[in-house]
Amino acid sequence: MVSVPARRKRATIHDVAVEAGVSRGTVSRVVNDEPYVSANARAAIEAAIEKVGYVPNNAARSLVMQRSQAVGFIVHEPHSLFLEDPNIGDILLGANTALSHADYQMVCLIIDSDRDTARVARYLSGGFVDGVIIVSARQNDPITRVVEKLGLPTAFVGHPPDLRDLPFVGIDNRTSARALTERLLDTGRRRVGMIAAALDRDSGADRLAGFTDALGDAFDSNLVASVPLYAYAAGVAGMRELLQRSPEIDGVFAASDAVAAGALEALRDAGRRVPEDVGVVGFDDSAWARRTQPPLSTVHQPASGLGAGAAELVLQQLRGEATPVGGLLLQTPIVWRGSA
Amino acid sequence: MVSVPARRKRATIHDVAVEAGVSRGTVSRVVNDEPYVSANARAAIEAAIEKVGYVPNNAARSLVMQRSQAVGFIVHEPHSLFLEDPNIGDILLGANTALSHADYQMVCLIIDSDRDTARVARYLSGGFVDGVIIVSARQNDPITRVVEKLGLPTAFVGHPPDLRDLPFVGIDNRTSARALTERLLDTGRRRVGMIAAALDRDSGADRLAGFTDALGDAFDSNLVASVPLYAYAAGVAGMRELLQRSPEIDGVFAASDAVAAGALEALRDAGRRVPEDVGVVGFDDSAWARRTQPPLSTVHQPASGLGAGAAELVLQQLRGEATPVGGLLLQTPIVWRGSA
DNA sequence: GTTTATTCTGTGTACGTTCACAGACTCTCA
DNA sequence: TGAGAGTCTGTGAACGTACACAGAATAAAC
Known part of the structure; x- marks a missing residue:
């Protein structure tokens, strides 16, 4: 008679x-x-653990310790962003490590709909996690409110504009933009413009501010689109606008690599050579940067560092x-490639 | 006297x-x-739950039910792949949903080193998860062995070559490659070649097999690099080889979009126009496909479907x-763009 | 040899659930 | 009226751990 190989019970x-x-x-x-x-007891116990294959039961431990040894990673973005933003994967990896x-x-807690919001809020209240990392929170975010109410240890990657007092990690957009622009000026460009983007976001506004800082008295608002x-597409449009306003332009700081890639197309269409006629720099060091022709000089986003x-x-x-x-605020190394 | 706002105890x-x-x-x-x-009791209890803000304690529930209501998502890849492979993010999202x-x-359980392997193995043994999803397992993978030994419900995304009997979800590379090649032939191409890649992987071998299926008697091994x-870079090299061997080539099936993008460069260097002189198709519908000039006709990877x-x-x-x-095996729609 | 400190060990309780069981209360129908 | 079926409710265990406490053994000091 063969005994049923019942799911072996775990050793306690x-x-x-x-x-x-x-x-x-x-x-x-x-x-x-x-x-x-005692040394004796320790040895005997270690041998016994090995022999019976003991692994502590986390549920029991959580119950008595009142903590879960887990941290939530909340991404509040439409699914598509996971595709487009290569940084989120690295942020996740850095945090996980x-x-x-x-x-x-x-x-991983991914919020893509209101139903998700409710589910995640319930989850957080359930004591499943001891803390949370929030990526790209929105202004007046319901999740942020839940987290605040629960007093859950929290850190933001990039910070929502309405919550300056909560711990966050970000990059110093302003200083980085300034350094990048200065380096562009150092290559001898005389008429340097900027395609500013997303000025309603901190990152967008700070990048413009850094550009302004670098130019100082030489700043000319006519050179900012x-x-x-x-x-x-926004990059294409922005570059056309700059070319029309200031045909003598010889340097462009695009607020992101995607914008820079668009600018490259507009410049090509206008018959300008890059970097000979116009130097172009981007921001993010995303996948775009290595695929454009020529590859972009840009600022590297320390994505896994943000997560960590x-x-x-x-x-x-x-x-x-x-x-x-x-x-x-994290350092952002400048990566100098062929576009400037 | 102000009372210390002690961390309010959760309602039980x-x-x-x-x-x-x-x-x-x-x-x-x-x-x-x-x-x-009874209706009475139900109403009273629901009101009470609302009033005291009760949320069930998962640890206690796990302890008595002997399950965790969690599933592990194991990615066994070097970190860099998260960046390069846009599919993993979508697979993750699909599974999560x-x-x-x-x-x-x-x-999320990400394995990037041997230390991680041990950690994850220990984690799995600890009963923290009721099941696992394994993405890109290796041949003779220690994690796979642990999972097998524990009898944990498992599903693979893409299957390791040595474990054909475990549940997996994948795409039908062979049928898709055949359909894509047939469609390319239908556009009137006479000399259609293939840049086959990664023939040591299932996906690579199956894509070549599908290509061979489509050509039937017309198959000419001289037209396969x-x-x-x-x-x-492999795409550039492969295309140069094909051009040298068969200058009259007028159609190319590249085993992936990245390979196709390389092929496009090699064709441009050789002065061939795409799609006028040579039609090119890729595979994956990755970010490459929309960024090449012209954009690639390719096969869409149902990444979130794989995860789900x-x-x-x-x-x-x-x-x-x-x-x-x-x-x-999942359906893979063909996306027809400008390259063929 | 007694006291005192130090090291080690076992026991009972608590954590917050679910589940089996037993009992109480309602109906229905002979 | 009484038996039985069906509906509802409360109680005592059990899950596997950590921690406080009490007590035993040992070592050190007088």
């Missing part, structure tokens, strides 16, 4: 205790690396440490 | 019971939508249902 701390001839408490102390365990290093698990989005930084900010709070006020 | 099922004047059991029945609850619809949570990787399919496969096993043998 009690099984280990019996096997090693000690009590639950002592096993618990060994498992949690606490002092006051930092969290797992600290023995925390990362749970403003487009609504960080998009290819946000994770670290959450972990700090979890450990009860203070977080830096005003957020964490 | 017991609090609800007291508030509603019933017992824990009855509340549990309402929460879990079980029958045999399907799982959360069934009230399961998705936990084989390159090691799905990469741009894998999730469904795991959920089926979780419900105790049978899974389709031989895996799930």
Whole structure:
């Protein structure tokens, strides 16, 4: 007669205790690396753990410890953005690496509809996570409110404009834009313009401010075209506008790589050579940057660093440490390629 | 004197019971939508839940139910792939959507080093997840072995060559390649070649097989160039080789969009016009396809469908249902753009 | 040899659920 | 009226762990 190979029950701390001839408490102390365990007992318990194949039950541990050892990673974007924004994948990876290093698990929470919002809010209230990382929060975001009400340790990647006092990690758009523009000026360009984009966002406004900083007295508002989005088509339109207004233009700072790629097309159409006639720089070091002809000089987004930084900010709070006020601003190295 | 705003304790099922004047059991029945609850009691309990802000504690529930309501999403790739492969993000999204619809949570487990392998193996053994979705498993993968040993419900996105009997979801590379090639032939091309890539992978071999199927007797091995990787540079090299061997070539099936983009460059260098002189088709419908000049005709990868399919496969096993043998092969629509 | 400190160990309780069981209350029908 | 079926409700376990506490063993000091 063949016995049914019933799903073998997992070994508990009690099984280990019996096997090693000690009590639950002592096993618990060994498992949690606490002092006051004799060498004998420790050896016996370690052997017993190995023998019965013991792995601590997380649910039981969570229940008694009142924490889950998990951190939520909330992305509040339409699905399509995951495709378009190559950074989100790297942010996720960076956060995941930092969290797992600290023995925390990362749970992906993706919000794409109002139904999702409710589900995630419920999830957060359920104590499933000890903290959250929020990517691209919206202004007056319901999730942000839930998190605030629960007092959950939080870190934002990029910060919502209405919540300057919560911990966040971002890049210093203004300083980076300034450095990039200065480098462009150093190559001998005389008439440098900018295609500014998304001025309703912090990032867009700060990049323009950095450009203005770099030009100082030489700033000429006639050399700035403003487009609504960080998009290819917007770049084409913005460049045409600049060419019309200032045909003698010889340098362009595009607010993003996609915008820069569009600018390249408009310049090509207008018969200008890049970089000979006009130098072009982008921002983001996205996939665009390496695929344009010539490849773009741009500013590298330290995406995985952003993720790791946000994770670290959450972990700090979890450990009860203070977080830096005003957020964490990351360095953004300039990548010089062929376009300027 | 100001009282310390102590972290407010979460309401338990017991609090609800007291508030509603019933017992824990009855509340549990309402929460879990079980029958045999009077209308009175139900109303009182629902009001009480609202009032005390009760949300079930997952750890306690997991402990007694012996399950976690979570599914692991395992990606076994170097970090860089997350950047390069736009599909992984969509697969993740598709899986996440399907799982959360069934009230399961998705936990991201990314393996990038041997240390990660050990960590994830330990995690899986810890009963943190009820099932797993594995993306791009390797041959003889230690994680696959752990999963098998634990008898964890599993689904692969794309299947490792050595595990044909486990549930998987993939695309029908062969049929898709055949359909694409036939369509290319239908446009009147006489000498159609292929840049085959990654023949050591299922996908690469199947795409070549589909090409061969479509050509039938007209197949000419002289018109096939084989390159090691799905990469741009490989596409350039492959196309040069084909042009040298068969200068009269007027159609090319590139094994991926990246390869096709490389082929486009090689054709441009050789002074051939696309699509007038040579028709080019790619595979994947990746970001490349829309950025080349002209944009590529290609086969669309139903990435989010793959994720959703894998999730469904795991959920089926979780419900105790049978899974389709031989895996799930998804339809791949042809996207006809300017390159052929 | 007694006291005192130090190291080690076992036990009971609590965490917040679900589930099986037993009992109470309503109906219906003979 | 009483038996039986169907509906509803409360109670006591159990899940596997951490932690506080009490107590035993050992070592050190007088």
